[in-house]
Amino acid sequence: MEIIKTDVAIIGAGGAGLRAAIALAEADPKLRIALISKVYPMRSHTCAAEGGAAGVIKSDDSLDLHFNDTVGGGDWLSDQDAVEYFINEAPKELTQLEHWGCPWSREPDGSVAVRPFGGMKIKRTWFAADKSGFHILHTLFQTSLKYPSIQRFDEYYATDLLVDDGRCQGLTALEIRSGEMKQFQAGAVIIAAGGGGKMFPFTTNGNIKTGDGMALAYRAGTPLKDMEFVQYHPTGLPNNGILLTEGCRGEGGILLNKDGRRYLQDYGMGPETPVGQPVLKTMELGPRDRLSQAFWGEQQKGNTVKTPWGDCVLLDMRHLGEKKIDERLPLVRDLCISYLGKDPVKEPIPIRPVVHYMMGGIHTDIQAATRLPGLFAAGECACVSINGANRLGSNSLTELLVFGRRAALSAIAHLQSHQVPSSDAALAAKAKASQNRIQALFDKSNGTESIAGLRQEMMDTMEANVGIYRTGEGLAAACEKIAELRQRYANIALTDKTHVYNTDLMQALELGSMLDCAEAVTVGARDRKESRGAHQRLDFTARDDENLLKHSLAHYHPTEPPRIEYLDVVITKSKPGVRDYSGAKK
Amino acid sequence: MSELQKRQIQLEVLRYNPETDTAPRYQTYSVPCLEEWVVLDALNYIKDHLDPTLSYRWSCHMAVCGSCGMMVNGEPKLACKAFIHEYKEGQIKVEPIANFPIERDLVTSVEDFITKLASVKPYLIPKEDKPVSAGEFKQTPAELKKFKQYTLCINCMLCYAACPQYALVPEFLGPAAISMAHRYNQDSRDGGRDQRQEVIASDEGVWECSFVGACSEVCPKHVDPAGALQQVKVASTIDWYKEHLMPWMKK
Numbered sequence: 008m009e010i011i012k013t014d015v016a017i018i019g020a021g022g023a024g025l026r027a028a029i030a031l032a033e034a035d036p037k038l039r040i041a042l043i044s045k046v047y048p049m050r051s052h053t054c055a056a057e058g059g060a061a062g063v064i065k066s067d068d069s070l071d072l073h074f075n076d077t078v079g080g081g082d083w084l085s086d087q088d089a090v091e092y093f094i095n096e097a098p099k100e101l102t103q104l105e106h107w108g109c110p111w112s113r114e115p116d117g118s119v120a121v122r123p124f125g126g127m128k129i130k131r132t133w134f135a136a137d138k139s140g141f142h143i144l145h146t147l148f149q150t151s152l153k154y155p156s157i158q159r160f161d162e163y164y165a166t167d168l169l170v171d172d173g174r175c176q177g178l179t180a181l182e183i184r185s186g187e188m189k190q191f192q193a194g195a196v197i198i199a200a201g202g203g204g205k206m207f208p209f210t211t212n213g214n215i216k217t218g219d220g221m222a223l224a225y226r227a228g229t230p231l232k233d234m235e236f237v238q239y240h241p242t243g244l245p246n247n248g249i250l251l252t253e254g255c256r257g258e259g260g261i262l263l264n265k266d267g268r269r270y271l272q273d274y275g276m277g278p279e280t281p282v283g284q285p286v287l288k289t290m291e292l293g294p295r296d297r298l299s300q301a302f303w304g305e306q307q308k309g310n311t312v313k314t315p316w317g318d319c320v321l322l323d324m325r326h327l328g329e330k331k332i333d334e335r336l337p338l339v340r341d342l343c344i345s346y347l348g349k350d351p352v353k354e355p356i357p358i359r360p361v362v363h364y365m366m367g368g369i370h371t372d373i374q375a376a377t378r379l380p381g382l383f384a385a386g387e388c389a390c391v392s393i394n395g396a397n398r399l400g401s402n403s404l405t406e407l408l409v410f411g412r413r414a415a416l417s418a419i420a421h422l423q424s425h426q427v428p429s430s431d432a433a434l435a436a437k438a439k440a441s442q443n444r445i446q447a448l449f450d451k452s453n454g455t456e457s458i459a460g461l462r463q464e465m466m467d468t469m470e471a472n473v474g475i476y477r478t479g480e481g482l483a484a485a486c487e488k489i490a491e492l493r494q495r496y497a498n499i500a501l502t503d504k505t506h507v508y509n510t511d512l513m514q515a516l517e518l519g520s521m522l523d524c525a526e527a528v529t530v531g532a533r534d535r536k537e538s539r540g541a542h543q544r545l546d547f548t549a550r551d552d553e554n555l556l557k558h559s560l561a562h563y564h565p566t567e568p569p570r571i572e573y574l575d576v577v578i579t580k581s582k583p584g585v586r587d588y589s590g591a592k593k
Numbered sequence: 594m595s596e597l598q599k600r601q602i603q604l605e606v607l608r609y610n611p612e613t614d615t616a617p618r619y620q621t622y623s624v625p626c627l628e629e630w631v632v633l634d635a636l637n638y639i640k641d642h643l644d645p646t647l648s649y650r651w652s653c654h655m656a657v658c659g660s661c662g663m664m665v666n667g668e669p670k671l672a673c674k675a676f677i678h679e680y681k682e683g684q685i686k687v688e689p690i691a692n693f694p695i696e697r698d699l700v701t702s703v704e705d706f707i708t709k710l711a712s713v714k715p716y717l718i719p720k721e722d723k724p725v726s727a728g729e730f731k732q733t734p735a736e737l738k739k740f741k742q743y744t745l746c747i748n749c750m751l752c753y754a755a756c757p758q759y760a761l762v763p764e765f766l767g768p769a770a771i772s773m774a775h776r777y778n779q780d781s782r783d784g785g786r787d788q789r790q791e792v793i794a795s796d797e798g799v800w801e802c803s804f805v806g807a808c809s810e811v812c813p814k815h816v817d818p819a820g821a822l823q824q825v826k827v828a829s830t831i832d833w834y835k836e837h838l839m840p841w842m843k844k
């Protein structure tokens with residue numbers, strides 16, 4: 008097996024991974040950096056983000072206000088020391104991107120423009136039309152080309168972490184093009200491998216978002232945090248889950264039920280605001296969890312519109328006019344016309360909530376360090392946690408930058424502790440074990456379970472039982488089913504026996520990752536007997552601060568369900584309060 | 594609303610396995626497609642239900658990651674934006690993107706493109722030094738508009754598949770890489786044009802480009818690489834005159 012020796016190995020080249028790589032290269036040009044990604048960097052799913060990135064920049068805003076919005080938006084499950092660090096760093100990071108050429112939209116005077124976003128009290132979301140993530144990703148990727156010390160391993164699939172002597176010292180990865188296994192020896196490893204929305208059938212997440220990074224860390228013995236918190240975005244295209252950004256509502260789009268009523272006023276987010284004049288933190292600019300829950304309510308009342316793709320409500324943007332839509336939301340218009348055959352300039356668009364983002368992930372501290380020395384994590388795969396029980400839109404893109412950089416600095420500090428690496432022989436033995444695992448999967452000839460079949464069963468289970476509203480009964484059934492699927496996974500059949508570009512093998516590995524993550528989600532959800540943010544239980548409808556103002560930590564077991572441990576939330580200056588999104592009380 | 598329309602489509606897909614095939618071959622799959630599907634949905638159906646060995650790249654399914662460029666009935670297309678309802682005959686031929694070496698099935702090697710993109714220094718080379726603490730560079734909407742269009746490139750390489758010049762002269766930097774250089778050259782914050790022009794002007798391909806505009810026609814993001822190329826060419830010609838005929842006018 009070829010051995011590649013490097014100082015820092017980064018798994019994932021999306022927004023978080025690229026930001027980490029650049030921070031490392033800038034800090035010390037002599038550092039050897041291996042940037043490992045299963046797709047070319049610009050294919051990473053950060054490219055799909057539309058709306059924008061939050062950071063305080065305007066004179067009417069303040070760090071405290073961003074702090075309050077984030078902590079309240081997260082239903083007080085965010086660690087407040089982490090939020091404070093995040094909010095402080097955010098404007099610097101967004102400005103840094105501007106200096107690297109990001110084509111942010113502008114005000115007439117040439118300063119960066121900001122737009123309103125759900126749950127934010129002040130306009131503070133920087134945007135590049137409705138292709139913000141795309142521009143952030145390409146700006147970072149192109150900037151990374153400046154640094155010769157960033158060595159890219161494009162289309163390498165990370166399979167296992169190398170843990171020896173209680174430290175993470177590298178990883179194994181498959182070179183997809185050849186099917187060869189490589190051993191990376193690294194002084195530190197950063198995981199930035201994105202989320203895992205693909206464990207659900209109806210999602211805004213791309214094909215690559217299979218929770219691999221979370222599963223890598225989890226299997227190596229470091230826990231996953233708050234996995235039960237899965238965000239539904241209220242406005243997805245009903246046929247394929249393509250996202251229509253929150254920017255649609257930020258710019259003034261409204262939500263209607265089948266009778267044309269702006270039903271959000273019936274769910275504590277009113278009173279109704281004038282059409283085309285959105286009021287921050289009110290009605291359509293409420294947070295995502297509340298809006299998705301209101302959809303469910305309308306569905307129960309029979310107030311939704313019936314479409315061939317199921318129950319929908321309507322997103323009406325006609326009053327914005329063609330000019331504004333083309334200037335601020337050109338991608339949205341294109342997506343609606345292309346994929347649904349409907350032009351938002353001319354008609355309301357049917358939409359329904361769609362799985363979007365995982366608040367949970369690899370447990371890290373405020374330094375982006377995991378509990379496993381030498382292992383760091385950042386981006387959607389990590390849980391610091393700034394997002395708590397419900398992420399506010401536009402905090403995630405900023406999080407990639409702030410904690411991508413933070414992970415890099417922490418990795419450097421770790422290198423400076425000059426720990427002697429394990430012997431080549433010791434690491435080779437671990438790498439060999441990883442190779443054997445993959446080889447066994449590849450060679451298996453008597454499997455009876457199909458990858459697509461198991462995947463479908465997993466997705467159906469998650470959709471039926473782990474959605475916007477959950478019950479103890481449904482969750483218990485889901486836990487049982489996922490445990491069963493994990494067992495049956497041992498018996499999958501791999502049809503493709505070619506080494507070169509074997510996507511059958513990749514899908515098998517990805518399914519393994521998703522099942523591990525899905526089990527952490529279901530067990531975490533079953534055991535959290537309260538309703539908070541995106542985790543809503545019909546059998547425990549209230550938030551329980553007395554017992555559950557706590558993060559859950561899921562510890563991996565190869566054959567059993569995870570063990571759940573609880574950890575206190577860090578509260579510094581904001582005591583848990585009432586989340587108020589009604590304009591009336593202001 | 595009515596039920597969704599379904600139609601049986603014959604997908605003729607190029608297959609090539611470098612470990613067992615000596616040459617590419619075609620395999621036909623019969624796929625029950627919804628009319629609202631795209632070719633990528635049909636490929637995914639094949640992968641999940643008919644033949645797990647088919648290899649192709651995809652991720653976002655919303656025409657922004659640039660992974661799924663292929664030839665659909667001989668035209669360069671994103672598989673996620675090639676709509677089944679546009680293929681009335683019920684026969685669709687799917688092949689890997691033209692002008693790039695096939696690795697397996699619909700997967701090609703994209704290294705040449707990546708190398709070319711990197712060679713034009715596609716990053717901001719700031720005109721003035723300014724620390725982050727001093728805040729953002731000002732840029733008016735009009736200044737942004739000058740280059741915005743060229744930032745929209747998703748690196749899908751459809752323009753390379755359509756480019757007659759790239760087919761003939763593989764050294765040609767090609768439409769997307771040159772557009773990207775142009776994008777930074779036109780950015781009011783940038784001062785790196787001279788460095789990029791050096792790379793571009795020495796590229797024979799630029800001068801040979803016959804400006805037929807096939808690249809702009811296939812571009813799914815309306816980047817208009819042909820327009821960028823033409824502007825770069827004019828600018829390079831002016832540079833040449835400045836160098837050679839009127840050295841006193843330089844700078």
Ligand SMILES: Cc1cc2nc3c(=O)[nH]c(=O)nc-3n(C[C@H](O)[C@H](O)[C@H](O)COP(=O)(O)OP(=O)(O)OC[C@H]3O[C@@H](n4cnc5c(N)ncnc54)[C@H](O)[C@@H]3O)c2cc1C
Binds near residue numbers: 023140163164402
């Ligand atoms: C449609 C959509 C719109 C969004 N809009 C917004 C928005 O407007 N504002 C906002 O703040 N947030 C938004 N989000 C959320 C935000 O975009 C994501 O959370 C964020 O981009 C994730 O970035 P990342 O760097 O963590 O991961 P990604 O960009 O997903 O990158 C993951 C990387 O990990 C690599 N990888 C994964 N597994 C492996 C493996 N096994 N081996 C090697 N490499 C691997 C991949 O190749 C990839 O490079 C949106 C999300 C979606 C889906």
Ligand code: SF4
Binds near residue numbers: 746748750751772815
């Ligand atoms: S210029 Fe257009 S066709 Fe060419 S790579 Fe970019 S987006 Fe694709």
